[in-house]
Structure formats: structure tokens, C-alpha cells
Amino acid sequence: MTELRDLYQEVILDHNKSPHNYREMADASRIALGHNPLCGDKMKLYVRIEDDRVADVAFQGSGCAISKASASIMTDAVKGKTLAEAEALYGRFHDLLTGPPDVKADGAGLGKLAVFAGVREFPARVKCATLAWHTLESALKGEQIVAKTE
Amino acid sequence: MRPSPAVSEKHDAPAKPLDVAALRAQFPILARTVHGKPLVYLDNANTTQKPHAVIDRDRRYYEEENANIHRGTHWLSEKATEAYEAGRAKVARFLGAASPKEIVFTRGTTEAINLVASTFGQAFLKPGDEILLTGLEHHSNIVPWQLACERSGARLVVVPITDEGEVPVDEFAKRLTARTKLAAVSHVSNALGTINAVRDFVRLAHERDVPVLVDGAQAAPHLPIDVKGLGCDFYAVSAHKMYGPTGIGALYGREEWLEKLPPYQGGGDMISSVTFEKTTYNELPWKFEAGTANIAGGIVFGTAVDWLTGIGLPAIAAHEHDLLVYGTERLSAIPGLTIVGRAREKAGVISFTLENVHPHDIGTILDREGIAIRTGQHCAQPVMDRFCIPATARASFGLYNTREEVDALAAGIAKVSEMFT
Numbered sequence: 001m002t003e004l005r006d007l008y009q010e011v012i013l014d015h016n017k018s019p020h021n022y023r024e025m026a027d028a029s030r031i032a033l034g035h036n037p038l039c040g041d042k043m044k045l046y047v048r049i050e051d052d053r054v055a056d057v058a059f060q061g062s063g064c065a066i067s068k069a070s071a072s073i074m075t076d077a078v079k080g081k082t083l084a085e086a087e088a089l090y091g092r093f094h095d096l097l098t099g100p101p102d103v104k105a106d107g108a109g110l111g112k113l114a115v116f117a118g119v120r121e122f123p124a125r126v127k128c129a130t131l132a133w134h135t136l137e138s139a140l141k142g143e144q145i146v147a148k149t150e
Numbered sequence: 151m152r153p154s155p156a157v158s159e160k161h162d163a164p165a166k167p168l169d170v171a172a173l174r175a176q177f178p179i180l181a182r183t184v185h186g187k188p189l190v191y192l193d194n195a196n197t198t199q200k201p202h203a204v205i206d207r208d209r210r211y212y213e214e215e216n217a218n219i220h221r222g223t224h225w226l227s228e229k230a231t232e233a234y235e236a237g238r239a240k241v242a243r244f245l246g247a248a249s250p251k252e253i254v255f256t257r258g259t260t261e262a263i264n265l266v267a268s269t270f271g272q273a274f275l276k277p278g279d280e281i282l283l284t285g286l287e288h289h290s291n292i293v294p295w296q297l298a299c300e301r302s303g304a305r306l307v308v309v310p311i312t313d314e315g316e317v318p319v320d321e322f323a324k325r326l327t328a329r330t331k332l333a334a335v336s337h338v339s340n341a342l343g344t345i346n347a348v349r350d351f352v353r354l355a356h357e358r359d360v361p362v363l364v365d366g367a368q369a370a371p372h373l374p375i376d377v378k379g380l381g382c383d384f385y386a387v388s389a390h391k392m393y394g395p396t397g398i399g400a401l402y403g404r405e406e407w408l409e410k411l412p413p414y415q416g417g418g419d420m421i422s423s424v425t426f427e428k429t430t431y432n433e434l435p436w437k438f439e440a441g442t443a444n445i446a447g448g449i450v451f452g453t454a455v456d457w458l459t460g461i462g463l464p465a466i467a468a469h470e471h472d473l474l475v476y477g478t479e480r481l482s483a484i485p486g487l488t489i490v491g492r493a494r495e496k497a498g499v500i501s502f503t504l505e506n507v508h509p510h511d512i513g514t515i516l517d518r519e520g521i522a523i524r525t526g527q528h529c530a531q532p533v534m535d536r537f538c539i540p541a542t543a544r545a546s547f548g549l550y551n552t553r554e555e556v557d558a559l560a561a562g563i564a565k566v567s568e569m570f571t
Contacts, residue, residue: 004518008511008569017506039510040527040534040541062540064508065570122514 006118007125008065015069020076021058030142034061034135036127041067045135054078054086057136064128066119071132073112083140089113090133097126165465173461174550176201187520190555195340195368195499195546196524197390204394207453211446219445220419220436234445237452238435241400244455245385246376252408254401254438255448259367260290262386262401263334265438266363267294269411274331277303282325282333282360285311285536288340289529291365295334304331311536315342315491319350326358333362337369337385341530341544342491343474343499345373352381361407367391367399371548372470372497374463377402389447393548394454398447401438408434415440466549470498473547473556480560486567490542498547501528504563507570509543515569516543519562 025046034043041063048056057075078086097119107114119129174180177199182189217226219234242250256262281295285308299305309322333355338345348364355362363384370387377385385402389395413431417440422430431437477500481487486505513525524544527534
């Protein structure tokens with residue numbers, strides 16, 4: 001069960017149960033849909049952009065604990081960041097998830113996002129953790145398409 | 151859940167129980183561990199494991215008989231051709247076809263359905279025509295027809311399913327009209343396990359001269375199949391769900407229909423003569439088999455069906471039904487667990503959801519216990535939408551599964567609940 005606990009950390013289980021920023025946003029400047037056809041996860045992401053910054057971000061949808069917690073923690077992490085900072089954060093987060101399983105993940109500078117370090121032991125679940133970020137990326141690019149992890 | 155009609159009609163004598171321990175010993179992979187735990191393989195609707203007989207036959211072909219077929223004058227080519235055509239004859243016998251001519255080897259069920267949708271569509275579909283499907287279909291029995299509709303201007307009509315996951319025969323009858331050109335129905339639902347009343351569907355459709363294609367991917371490894379008895383016009387199967395290799399399957403087509411359909415793909419082997427002005431096509435079934443076939447696949451598919459027949463489909467069906475009844479009872483007792491699909495006639499499939507836990511998380515946690523199940527939409531998104539759920543977890547039984555493995559599944563689910571409370 002140790003590896004499972006690496007994946008399902010308490011923080012992740014908490015965010016799954018009570019996700020942050022889980023709401024509709026009436027004044028969103030961008031809305032993007034995310035979909036993982038493999039597991040059926042669906043996500044609607046709302047972003048309000050002001051002066052090149054993520055002024056507010058929220059999401060709704062259904063998904064596994066990893067995808068829901070990832071979306072929840074992501075919204076906390078990118079709120080207030082410039083678009084370039086958010087993009088750079090995604091890059092670092094992606095490296096955290098996809099690094100070699102035998103190398104201890106370095107979550108430095110990632111704050112709470114570091115709780116997803118255990119995901120690299122579960123390659124099948126990387127897409128769950130990145131769905132929200134894929135969706136954010138398409139929202140920031142202003143693409144009116146469904147972001148897919150496939 | 152009563153034993154399937156296919157079982158009771160065809161075989162009145164009770165089947166001799168399976169010697170499951172002896173069967174398990176024939177599957178090398180069942181001896182392995184996963185994450186340090188004995189493998190509990192409950193993903194048989196996805197693909198089945200392979201017995202020694204199948205693995206050895208594949209190896210023997212490549213070690214002793216490998217050559218191209220239907221075109222050599224040398225001894226090996228004759229041996230390979232004989233073995234490949236013997237495989238076809240075995241599949242024909244297994245499905246109850248009138249002749250091996252009625253068996254077209256394909257890459258699997260998906261290609262078999264695409265073959266019919268594409269050629270039937272080209273020859274017979276016109277704007278305003280209708281193709282009748284059920285709400286239980288796998289994507290592979292939806293999308294090929296959508297493509298055929300896009301090309302022809304025909305449209306799909308879908309028979310809705312009930313809350314139990316059944317397709318009512320009267321709902322099917324109601325949607326058969328003068329515009330219906332073909333009905334395409336699954337014999338057994340991959341997502342829910344429902345055994346459809348295919349015989350009734352065929353009778354009703356034939357009253358209106360509507361041909362019926364049956365997607366038999368989930369039925370062939372679990373029930374005795376008799377295409378002549380069913381009366382269907384087409385029946386599609388995949389070897390890899392029948393303890394055989396991947397990449398090979400078969401389309402049964404009634405001879406008169408296969409004669410009427412145009413070729414599917416062009417190339418070598420499907421022709422009898424080619425000039426730049428005019429090509430004449432080969433006889434059945436080779437008219438539909440362009441290019442060098444999956445020769446080993448056809449041969450080993452034959453081995454797999456003979457192996458299944460040797461064990462006996464009635465006995466397999468009875469064994470899996472016992473697991474279904476036992477599993478349904480064990481899983482129903484788990485707090486928060488809901489079984490999706492409670493048809494009266496069901497094959498060995500238990501699709502379920504667990505309150506407050508996404509199926510994907512169930513799958514990951516069970517995997518660490520060595521238990522393999524499938525989670526997700528099972529390539530049947532319309533079924534998930536019908537029940538307003540994003541996905542399910544699905545345990546599906548094969549002939550080598552045991553009640554102890556069902557117990558392991560129940561214990562694994564208890565661990566999932568524990569982690570998520």
C-alpha cells in the first residue's frame with residue numbers, strides 16, 4: 001500500500017472530496033472543455049484574464065480523484081500568475097509527472113503541486129493529472145476546442 | 151438472471167462442471183504475480199489469456215510451416231494453405247455456418263463490421279434509408295454505420311434500452327419500418343453483459359426482409375453459437391476474446407449476401423484475373439481477403455475454437471453463470487456499490503460504480519492488489535450517457551476464473567472504500 005499512499009496522498013484525497021474553486025464563473029473571459037476519452041473525465045474550465053494575469057480561475061466536471069485534485073490545486077496555484085508564469089509552471093509540473101520513476105522527484109518551487117510526485121510511479125495516471133492543465137492551456141490560448149489528453 | 155436461452159435450447163442435459171484447476175494450469179500467464187500478488191485476471195471482455203495449445207500452435211506454424219498461401223507451388227506453401235483453410239473450416243463449424251465459404255477472415259470484429267457497413271452501404275443504401283441499432287452497441291457497431299450513413303444519406307435509428315439495460319423486443323419491432331435496410335445488434339453487451347433477444351430481432355427483421363448483422367464479439371467465448379439457428383445474415387467475432395490471438399477475427403455472412411456485396415479492399419488474392427481494363431474477383435470467401443492474410447492468426451484461431459469446443463461451451467456458460475450469480479451477490483453486499491445493468495439474461499460481466507469513488511481510482515487500487523479489471527466507458531459512451539454516469543468499473547469472467555477470485559475482488563473493493571472514506 002506504500003506506493004498507493006504515494007499516489008493518493010491525504011492532500012489529494014482532501015481536494016478530491018472538497019475541491020477548491022469548484023464553481024461556475026459568470027464573467028469568465030475564456031472557457032475551455034477538457035475531455036479524457038479513455039476514462040470519460042470531463043472538465044469545464046473558466047478563466048478571467050486581466051492585464052495578462054489569471055485574475056480568477058474555476059472548474060466544474062467529473063473525474064477521478066487525481067484529475068479532480070489536480071484541477072483544484074492548479075486553480076489555487078495559477079490564480080494571480082501572469083500567463084507566462086502559468087505556462088512555465090505547467091512545464092515544471094509536467095516534468096515532475098513524467099520524470100524517470102527511479103529518480104526521486106524534485107518538487108522544488110512547485111509548492112502544493114509537489115504532492116503529485118507519486119504519479120510518475122503510475123504512468124497510466126499521468127493523463128489524469130494533466131487534464132486540467134491541458135484544458136488551462138487551451139483556455140489561455142483562447143482555443144474554442146475540447147482539450148484532449150489522447 | 152437465468153442461464154441464456156442459447157444454452158437451454160441447444161443442450162438440455164446439464165453440462166459437466168469444468169475442472170477449473172486443470173484449465174488454469176494450461177494458461178502460463180495465470181501463474182505470474184503482479185505487484186507481488188497473484189494475478190487475478192477479470193478483464194476477459196477486453197481480451198482473454200491464451201492457453202498452451204494456442205501459444206504452441208502459433209510457434210509451430212512459424213517453426214515448421216511458414217510460407218505464403220494460395221500462391222506457391224512449393225510444399226511449404228501447400229502446407230500453410232492447408233492449415234489456414236483448415237482454420238477457416240474450424241471457425242465455420244464452431245459458428246454453425248453452412249460452409250467455410252461463408253467465413254471471411256478479418257482483423258477482428260471491428261473490421262468485420264466495417265466490411266459489411268462499407269460494402270452494404272455502397273451497394274444498397276440511399277438517402278432516407280435507415281439502419282437500426284440498439285442503445286447497447288459498442289462504438290465499433292455504431293461508427294462504421296455512421297460512416298456509411300454519411301456517404302449515402304441514410305440515417306441511424308436507435309432502439310432505447312431500459313433501466314435494467316435490456317433492449318425490449320417490442321421497442322425493436324416498433325422501429326422496423328419500410329425504410330429500414332439493415333439491423334445491427336450486439337449479441338452480448340460488452341459494457342453491461344446483457345444477452346440480447348437476437349433470435350426475436352432476427353425473426354422480426356426477416357418478416358420485413360431486413361437483414362441482420364450480429365456483433366458476436368462478447369458472445370462467442372461464452373455461449374454456444376449457431377448462426378444458422380439464429381438465422382442472422384452476418385455474425386462478427388474476434389479471436390482474441392476467444393482465447394485466441396489478436397489481429398484475427400471472422401465475419402460470417404450468409405452466402406447469398408456475400409455474393410451480393412461488392413469487394414471491400416482491392417489487392418492480391420481477392421482477384422481471379424486483372425487487366426488494366428477489367429478485373430474479375432475471386433470466389434467466396436477470398437473475394438473479401440485482399441493481400442497476404444494473417445496466416446498464423448487464421449490457423450491459430452482454428453486451434454482456439456477447437457480448444458473451446460473440446461471444453462464445451464455449455465459447461466463454460468454454466469461456470470461463468472455461477473461466477474456471475476456469486477459475484478453479483480458478493481458485490482451487491484458492498485455499501486455504496488451499484489451494479490449497472492441488471493438484465494434478466496446476462497453473460498459474465500459485472501459493471502459497477504462505487505459511491506464517491508471514480509472507477510479509474512478503483513482500477514488503480516485493485517491493480518496494486520494484482521486484480522485486473524477494466525474501468526472507463528468500455529467503448530460504449532452512449533450506454534454511459536444513458537445511465538448518466540461518466541464511467542464504470544467492470545469485472546468480466548472467463549472460463550478460468552474462480553469464486554476465490556471473486557472474493558479477492560470483493561476484498562480489493564473494500565480496500566478502495568477504506569481509502570476513500
